[in-house]
Amino acid sequence: MGAKYPNLRFRRLRQFPSIRNMIAETKLLKTDLIYPLFVREDINSIQEISTMPGLYHYPLDTITDEVKSVADLGIPAIILFGIPKHKDEKASYAYASEGIVQKAVRSIKEELGNKILVATDVCLCQYMSHGHCGIVENGIILNDPTLELLAKTALSHAEAGADIVAPSDMMDGRVRAIRKKLDENKKQDTIILSYAAKYASNFYGPFRGAAFSSPQFGDRSSYQMDYRNSDEAIREVALDIKEGADIIMVKPALSYLDVIYRVKTQFQYPTAAYNVSGEYGMVKAAAAQGLIDEKKIVLEILNSIKRAGADLILTYFAKDVAKWLD
Numbered sequence: 090m091g092a093k094y095p096n097l098r099f100r101r102l103r104q105f106p107s108i109r110n111m112i113a114e115t116k117l118l119k120t121d122l123i124y125p126l127f128v129r130e131d132i133n134s135i136q137e138i139s140t141m142p143g144l145y146h147y148p149l150d151t152i153t154d155e156v157k158s159v160a161d162l163g164i165p166a167i168i169l170f171g172i173p174k175h176k177d178e179k180a181s182y183a184y185a186s187e188g189i190v191q192k193a194v195r196s197i198k199e200e201l202g203n204k205i206l207v208a209t210d211v212c213l214c215q216y217m218s219h220g221h222c223g224i225v226e227n228g229i230i231l232n233d234p235t236l237e238l239l240a241k242t243a244l245s246h247a248e249a250g251a252d253i254v255a256p257s258d259m260m261d262g263r264v265r266a267i268r269k270k271l272d273e274n275k276k277q278d279t280i281i282l283s284y285a286a287k288y289a290s291n292f293y294g295p296f297r298g299a300a301f302s303s304p305q306f307g308d309r310s311s312y313q314m315d316y317r318n319s320d321e322a323i324r325e326v327a328l329d330i331k332e333g334a335d336i337i338m339v340k341p342a343l344s345y346l347d348v349i350y351r352v353k354t355q356f357q358y359p360t361a362a363y364n365v366s367g368e369y370g371m372v373k374a375a376a377a378q379g380l381i382d383e384k385k386i387v388l389e390i391l392n393s394i395k396r397a398g399a400d401l402i403l404t405y406f407a408k409d410v411a412k413w414l415d
């Protein structure tokens with residue numbers, strides 16, 4: 090038998106869905122997912138995000154209910170992005186105790202306690218009038234003076250009750266600065282999820298529309314990575330692990346599966362991948378035109394990201410996927 094149909098050996102294991110499922114090497118679970126949410130200070134009702142169909146801006150008094158519905162779907166974590174009313178040259182509202190993220194985290198934690206993990210994006214770009222992730226002087230983004238502001242921001246989130254802080258700025262040395270600040274202020278338990286290998290990517294367009302965080306001049310290529318490089322990702326990740334990151338992230342995900350694979354293989358560290366706004370937008374646009382089957386494509390994409398080595402996936406599809414996987 091084997092001699093006449095030598096390949097039957099492989100086909101036998103594919104013939105029934107139940108066998109395929111039992112031996113599937115990758116198993117996407119809703120407990121792998123982190124759902125990004127936007128809380129916005131200058132609105133009074135929930136508004137659809139024009140650049141991200143199917144996603145919404147939430148005013149403060151609605152965010153906790155939304156987080157509760159995410160928790161009820163069995164998604165273990167959210168990551169919160171703040172859209173402040175006021176911007177300035179030193180991102181004052183990024184680290185104000187009455188900032189929009191700090192208020193939202195307090196409200197979520199008061200209401201939901203440990204029902205869901207709350208991560209916060211730690212960055213300054215949404216809070217800076219010029220839209221860059223650091224302090225700007227004479228058109229240059231300054232690394233070291235920015236570190237103190239990032240550390241203050243992370244601490245203010247932790248003090249509000251965030252379980253995880255996620256620096257996305259890509260300044261050098263920020264994980265060390267944040268870890269030190271947290272430890273000095275009795276926040277040793279706060280987890281750092283660092284956007285360790287974050288590329289200067291064109292896939293962030295819809296997010297910047299949603300967060301009003303486009304740089305007003307230049308781009309982010311002096312601090313985010315060149316998409317032609319992957320050795321550099323290894324160096325960036327090594328540095329963040331050394332500085333104290335608990336979970337490291339590769340971002341974006343889909344065009345960077347090789348980077349996810351290399352990072353996971355090399356460090357065997359808890360690894361997250363961010364299925365970013367442009368990846369979401371391409372699927373939504375193609376699905377709206379009837380070119381692809383949204384559900385099937387999303388499951389294939391997320392399984393691929395997991396197969397590449399991601400333990401955790403940040404995705405705007407999390408709520409849909411949680412329902413599909415039930």
Ligand code: PBG
Pocket residue numbers: 210212214222257258292293294295296297302309364365366367
């Ligand atoms: C802030 C930040 C960005 C994203 C997450 N945090 C935008 C950027 O770096 O310009 C992008 C997320 C997405 O595109 O879904 N620095």
